Amino acid sequence: MKFFIDTANLAQIQEAHDLGILDGVTTNPSLMAKEGIKGEAAIMKHYEAICELVEGDVSAEVFSTDFNSIIEEGKKLAAIHPNIVVKVPMIKDGVKAIKWFTENGIRTNCTLVFSAGQAILAAKAGAAYVSPFIGRIDDSNWDGVELIAQIAQIYSIQGFKTEILAASIRNALHIVKCAESGADVCTCPLDSILGLLKHPLTDIGLAKFLEDAKKM
Numbered sequence: 001m002k003f004f005i006d007t008a009n010l011a012q013i014q015e016a017h018d019l020g021i022l023d024g025v026t027t028n029p030s031l032m033a034k035e036g037i038k039g040e041a042a043i044m045k046h047y048e049a050i051c052e053l054v055e056g057d058v059s060a061e062v063f064s065t066d067f068n069s070i071i072e073e074g075k076k077l078a079a080i081h082p083n084i085v086v087k088v089p090m091i092k093d094g095v096k097a098i099k100w101f102t103e104n105g106i107r108t109n110c111t112l113v114f115s116a117g118q119a120i121l122a123a124k125a126g127a128a129y130v131s132p133f134i135g136r137i138d139d140s141n142w143d144g145v146e147l148i149a150q151i152a153q154i155y156s157i158q159g160f161k162t163e164i165l166a167a168s169i170r171n172a173l174h175i176v177k178c179a180e181s182g183a184d185v186c187t188c189p190l191d192s193i194l195g196l197l198k199h200p201l202t203d204i205g206l207a208k209f210l211e212d213a214k215k216m
Contacts, residue, residue: 001179002056004187006167008035008046012190013053019193024056026109026131026167026187028087029063044080051081059109059129059187061087070097078106085109085128090118095125102126109165119151123160129185134178135168144168145177152182172196 002023005016008031016022027050032038037046047060060077064070070093074086078101086101087109088094098108102125109129110122114137122130132151134144151164166178169188172195178186 001183002185003193004056004059004165004185005193006031006169006187006189008032008037008050010049010053013050016190016193017053021193022054022056023185024058024083024187025050025054026059026087026165028061028111044076047077047080047084051083054083056083057085057107057129058083059085059087059111061111062089065089065091065093067093067096067100070094071100074101074106074108087111087131088127090114090122095121098122098125098127111167114147116147116150116154119162119164120154120158120160123155123158123162127162129163129165131165131167131187133168134166134174135170137168138170145174145181148178148183149181156182172198 003021004024004026005013005022006026008027013025032043037043050058062070062073064073077086078084085107088098090110090112098110101108107128109131110127111131113119113130113132119130132147137144137147148166163184165185165187166183167187169175169186169192172192175186175192
């Protein structure tokens with residue numbers, strides 16, 4: 001399973017890269033706004049900076065919701081760098097746009113997916129990635145990880161090549177469960193990734209080793 005970091009913060013991207021596990025980056029308008037990045041020119045420049053830090057795919061989200069505007073915006077994003085994957089919402093015009101992008105050599109990430117039916121449509125249209133938002137599903141009293149497993153089973157049976165990118169990750173346990181359920185990628189905040197490092201027995205064992213080392 002590949003690890004993407006879900007942020008627009010360059011320092012966090014660099015830290016994940018330095019950890020040696022970073023395979024890509026996902027962003028969205030909310031994350032851009034959080035970093036104070038506003039305006040088309042500033043956003044484009046920031047994507048360039050992200051692509052300079054990361055060797056893998058970088059999902060760049062469109063702001064539009066009608067077909068023609070999604071296409072025009074997506075073409076501009078794809079022109080920034082070969083690693084850019086255009087992030088398109090799961091709406092009717094979004095699915096149409098994914099088909100157009102696929103036919104014109106532009107890779108896409110279908111975002112805001114909350115059902116297996118939506119995931120099937122995204123795969124049929126040719127999306128490179130599909131992004132189920134498992135944390136938000138959990139918030140609505142459904143099991144987000146179960147959706148990952150369902151999509152993985154369907155894609156395996158049907159031979160779809162679309163990669164399952166588990167999004168809206170809330171904690172380290174989500175990451176482990178997504179790996180168990182067949183996710184190809186998980187994208188999450190840096191804190192969730194660093195959470196995988198933590199275990200009380202590791203802390204106890206290290207403290208013991210350091211104490212014994214002082215006696216040598």
